[in-house]
Amino acid sequence: MALPFRDVNVQHASDSYIFSSPSSPNAPALLIDRPTGDIRLSDASLLAGKRVSRVTSIAGILGVIRLRLDKYVVLITKAKPVGKLCGHTVYKVVATELLPLRERQISDPDEDRFLALLRGFIRDGPMYFSYTLDLTNSFQRQAQQDAAVPLWKRADDRFFWNRFLQSDLINFRNQGARGFPAPQPGIDPYILPVxxxxxxxxxxxxxxxxxxxxxxxxxxxxxxxxxxxxxxxxxxxxxxxxxxxxxxxxxxxxxxxxxxxxxxxxxxxxxxxxxxxxxxxxxxxxxxxxxxxxxxxxxxxxxxxxxxxxxxxxxxxxxxxxxxxxxxxxxxxxxxxxxxxxxxxxxxxxxxxxxxxxxxxxxxxxxxxxxxxxxxxxxxxxxxxxxxxxxxxxxxxxxxxxxxxxxxxxxxxxxxxxxxxxxxxxxxxxxxxxxxxxxxxxxxxxxxxxxxxxxxxxxxxxxxxxxxxxxxxxxxxxxxxxxxxxxxxxxxxxxxxxxxxxxxxxxxxxxxxxxxxxxxxxxxxxxxxxxxxxxxxxxxxxxxxxxxxxxxxxxxxxxxxxxxxxxDLFLGEYVPVAAGTPSISVMGGGGIGGYDVFADRRPVWIQAVPYIAAFGAFFVMVALYTPRVSDKAIWPLRLATIFWALVAVWGFWFVMSNGMLYVNWPKLNPRPWATEGYHETIRRVRKDRILGPLVARHERGLSTARYVNAEEGKKRIE
Structure with missing residues (x-):
């Protein structure tokens, strides 16, 4: 039976990341090539003299994920024991690290946002694992399974939370490397269900x-x-x-x-x-x-x-x-x-x-x-x-x-x-x-x-x-x-x-x-x-x-x-498209992953209304609590206060009346009802007496954005 390794060392080399278990010196080492992301197994003793920049001890591999510009190996760097169940120690994921396969030379707002989403999700998400107990299955299902089967193969697919991130490792296990199609059971101890x-x-x-x-x-x-x-x-x-x-x-x-x-x-x-x-x-x-x-x-x-x-x-x-x-x-x-x-x-x-x-x-x-x-x-x-x-x-x-x-x-x-x-x-x-x-x-x-x-x-x-x-x-x-x-x-x-x-x-x-x-x-x-x-x-x-x-x-x-x-990003419901593939969607996002996926493309006046309303409310508050002014200035101040009060009221009314435009919708996989509601609301706003003439009949800069994305995509290809 191949249980996941309890102790894994990561060697950082210029051409690969090397994973091995110090307590299992005879087990093969796992290599992830840089920058291709190709996976292979090798005899650990043959890698002893390989030059590495540093060695890190980790609790396990959460998986591998591809974003716009690069692939990243997600490591569990710290795990906290939460107790023993039937003699098996159970751990909670406490800290992780994302290792890029290449050194990024350019700045990409989408890549940075993707990384921020992943880090925040993993940090806040309560994730648990055990090296010896199948947490994805109830005890009744476990009792009816073959305990000799590797832990990840026994896992209930519904609750194998990092199944998408483990896809590269699982595919290599089932199919082998390119040019050498054969199952690779030696990788089983590196696949850890969470x-x-x-x-x-x-x-x-x-x-x-x-x-x-x-x-x-x-x-x-x-x-x-x-x-x-x-x-x-x-x-x-x-x-x-x-x-x-x-x-x-x-x-x-x-x-x-x-x-x-x-x-x-x-x-x-x-x-x-x-x-x-x-x-x-x-x-x-x-x-x-x-x-x-x-x-x-x-x-x-x-x-x-x-x-x-x-x-x-x-x-x-x-x-x-x-x-x-x-x-x-x-x-x-x-x-x-x-x-x-x-x-x-x-x-x-x-x-x-x-x-x-x-x-x-x-x-x-x-x-x-x-x-x-x-x-x-x-x-x-x-x-x-x-x-x-x-x-x-x-x-x-x-x-x-x-x-x-x-x-x-x-x-x-x-x-x-x-x-x-x-x-x-x-x-x-x-x-x-x-x-x-x-x-x-x-x-x-x-x-x-x-x-x-x-x-x-x-x-x-x-x-x-x-x-x-x-x-x-x-x-x-x-x-x-x-x-x-x-x-x-x-x-x-x-x-x-x-x-x-x-x-x-x-x-x-x-x-x-x-x-x-x-x-x-x-x-x-x-x-x-x-x-x-x-x-x-x-x-x-x-x-x-x-x-x-x-x-x-x-x-x-x-x-x-x-x-x-x-x-959607962590579970593979959205897969970022490589740099150079432009795509624009309504709702301020990219439907399949293009440049500035997360950019807000609502008409600028639509974006400005909450700020105008907030400024109007701020001006009214300042005017109410300003010390009494001279009689010559009091009427201009009153008129200005009334004007900005009306602006604030109108602004808040407009936002609440057109709430579809101000909800923070998902941008990676826009919901169909959100897209429909967005178009309907925009059509209604165009008939507004105040903002209607100021709102463009098409999304702000849509045609230009397509051209810019295409040009930027060409520049970003490495």
């Missing part, structure tokens, strides 16, 4: 019994992005903000601390079986083609395409979900009234189409809302089709918990009790002496006691706040069941009553999960975390939610464009 999301490991005790509680949320690399720029499904059936969350409970984990390194030793009398129990849930955007369009209004415009158009994508999505998890219980938490109502109806119509319109609907009501639960169950007993494996459950979360009555969310768990009992959870035992010494030294052979046979897929509009509350309730119910099955908790009892300290740990780990998932998608921490952390909805928590809501408004309108660009 996940993006939330991971916490807490060794603790429950009623005096040592155990480990862990929570892992894996974010899918497909259709990843920011809140208002990534909604619904894509054409391939990938859902926005899709996350798999696994709650893990390990008993006697302390006895497994040796096997990750292959020691396999422990003190006499400590050979107790290690038990692993895990429960998996998923969340993902409503499976339809829909979007919320930013216009600087607090409530974005909702756009839903025809449900029939999204049917193939939704079917592909749920076919994958059923294949991976079994039956899917689709818990929908969006509001049944107001602006969210069309999304609810779209989801239900999609489910009915997927179930071939054979579903039997059951509706329960109570005094709080006309429709508390809406359950769509399929008819028939056949289990061969997804039509018989989707179970839709609607719960109006906001209506049911109105007035800080958050305890009423438990009604959903009561309603799903039979389904939760039937789905089970994963449980396996690592018996002493069951190590697979021949196939995979140091790794356990798990004896499976039970499998989780279905999954609960929860969503609200954003799959953040309400979703996390409900997922924590499901996790709590299952954890009570796990502890009872282990004999640590009486049947029918709750761990919250038995061990307050453990209850506090549980609440905080799920609140941390809410914040991490929310920050990655919306740019802020989650709402309703007071409920998750304390079990109560408080007025202080409501005020905190107000602050979060206002912060989200600012970030989603003014800073999420570059964040979405960073997602």
């Amino acid at each position: 996940i993006f999301g939330m991971l916490e490991i807490h060794p603790t005790t429950f009623s005096g019994t040592p155990l480990t509680l862990a929570l892992i949320t894996r974010r899918s690399r497909y259709r990843a992005g920011t809140r208002y720029f990534t909604r619904g499904l894509d054409e391939e059936g990938h859902a926005a903000n899709y996350n798999e969350t696994e709650q893990i409970l390990v008993l006697n984990d302390n006895n497994a601390s040796g096997y990750a390194s292959g020691a396999g030793t422990s003190k006499a009398g400590e050979h107790k079986e290690m038990q692993i129990l895990s429960y998996v849930q998923t969340r993902g955007s409503v499976p339809a083609f829909w979007a919320e369009i930013n216009t600087l209004k607090y409530t974005p415009k909702l756009q839903i395409r025809a449900i029939e158009a999204a049917y193939p994508a939704a079917r592909a999505h749920f076919e994958e979900q059923v294949r991976l998890y079994g039956d899917n219980y689709l818990v929908n938490l969006v509001n049944q009234k107001g602006r969210e109502m069309p999304v609810k109806h779209a989801y239900e119509k999609m489910v009915q189409m997927l179930t071939n319109n054979t579903g039997v609907e059951h509706i329960q009501a109570d005094q709080h809302t006309d429709e508390k639960f809406r359950t769509i169950e399929t008819a028939g007993n056949s289990r061969s089709s997804i039509a018989n494996r989707l179970h839709y459950i609607y719960f109006d979360f906001h209506a049911e918990t109105k007035g800080l009555q958050m305890h009423r969310a438990q009604l959903l768990i009561d309603r799903m009790r039979d389904a939760l009992l039937a789905q089970q959870y994963f449980r396996a035992v690592d018996m002493p002496g069951s190590r697979q010494l021949s196939a995979a030294p140091g790794l356990p052979r798990l004896e499976i006691r039970s499998l989780q046979t279905s999954v609960v897929r929860t969503n609200c509009m954003d799959c953040l706040d309400r979703t996390n509350v409900v997922q924590s309730l499901l996790a709590r119910w299952t954890l009570d069941r796990m502890l009872s099955d282990l004999g640590l908790l009486p049947r029918g009892a709750r761990f919250a009553d038995a061990d307050p300290a453990f209850e506090n740990l549980f609440r905080n780990i799920w609140a941390d999960n809410a914040d991490v998932v929310s920050k990655a998608y919306s740019g802020t921490g989650a709402m309703k975390t007071d409920l998750t952390r304390t079990g109560k909805r408080t007025k202080a928590g409501a005020l905190q939610d107000l602050r979060v809501a206002l912060t989200r408004y600012c970030k989603n309108n003014f800073t999420d464009g570059p964040r979405q660009d960073a997602f």
Whole structure:
């Protein structure tokens, strides 16, 4: 089995970067040629006398990425251990370095911006890895895999976050070098899978019994992005903000601390079986083609395409979900009234189409809302089709918990009790002496006691706040069941009553999960975390939610464009075109990557309006707080103040009325609805009595920009 190297040295030579492992002197060294980027393996002993400028010790190779002018090797220069899970040490990426393959001789604004996006994204993104444990797969999937297969080949493609960056290494592994087509298994230890999301490991005790509680949320690399720029499904059936969350409970984990390194030793009398129990849930955007369009209004415009158009994508999505998890219980938490109502109806119509319109609907009501639960169950007993494996459950979360009555969310768990009992959870035992010494030294052979046979897929509009509350309730119910099955908790009892300290740990780990998932998608921490952390909805928590809501408004309108660009760049959704290939698009960016991709090409007067309005407001403030002037000057000052006050009011009105022009949109992959809205707004502005005559009928300098780009491209080719 080829596990990733724990220690890698990088030798910086003039013609290549040389990677080798000091602890594995017989392993081949990896060479990345400069400046071509060609990859090859070589005997490390043959490179001993090679002249190098410096040697650096790193934690691993995140990957290789090509930008406009050059390729860069992305190194993990610092990793922090965050804990041990089943004896395997897990690390968080702390610091990285981008090594260029050539010395840049020219200045390029696009290249600098690309590098800034990458560095900021990697710095802020919570990424985790392990040299010996497959973090991309749940324990249930791991137990059914061949542990002798290299770690990266076992990785779940959905959660292999740096898969695009590892493409060069993987292609070389599968195809070999040019002119020498042959698999190269020697590169396997240099390929390190990384996940993006939330991971916490807490060794603790429950009623005096040592155990480990862990929570892992894996974010899918497909259709990843920011809140208002990534909604619904894509054409391939990938859902926005899709996350798999696994709650893990390990008993006697302390006895497994040796096997990750292959020691396999422990003190006499400590050979107790290690038990692993895990429960998996998923969340993902409503499976339809829909979007919320930013216009600087607090409530974005909702756009839903025809449900029939999204049917193939939704079917592909749920076919994958059923294949991976079994039956899917689709818990929908969006509001049944107001602006969210069309999304609810779209989801239900999609489910009915997927179930071939054979579903039997059951509706329960109570005094709080006309429709508390809406359950769509399929008819028939056949289990061969997804039509018989989707179970839709609607719960109006906001209506049911109105007035800080958050305890009423438990009604959903009561309603799903039979389904939760039937789905089970994963449980396996690592018996002493069951190590697979021949196939995979140091790794356990798990004896499976039970499998989780279905999954609960929860969503609200954003799959953040309400979703996390409900997922924590499901996790709590299952954890009570796990502890009872282990004999640590009486049947029918709750761990919250038995061990307050453990209850506090549980609440905080799920609140941390809410914040991490929310920050990655919306740019802020989650709402309703007071409920998750304390079990109560408080007025202080409501005020905190107000602050979060206002912060989200600012970030989603003014800073999420570059964040979405960073997602697209890192994950390979946008590939920069080499210098010399000009391309211009509306919205101030390049559609496929040309000179000044990030330049703002809105008409200059459109750009100037916010500054003019701000100056007008500044002048009014100065005039109001200026000491009293002479009678001769007071009327001119008043007239000037009134004039600039009107200018400020008009300016702010203009910005809010034409918000499409002032949202910070993604520039690498412009959204179709943004492009359409931009053109429509520009056409409307041209009819404006004040600015209309000043705004050109075409994008500022568009023809000239094409010519300049072509000329600059010729100069930039090296």
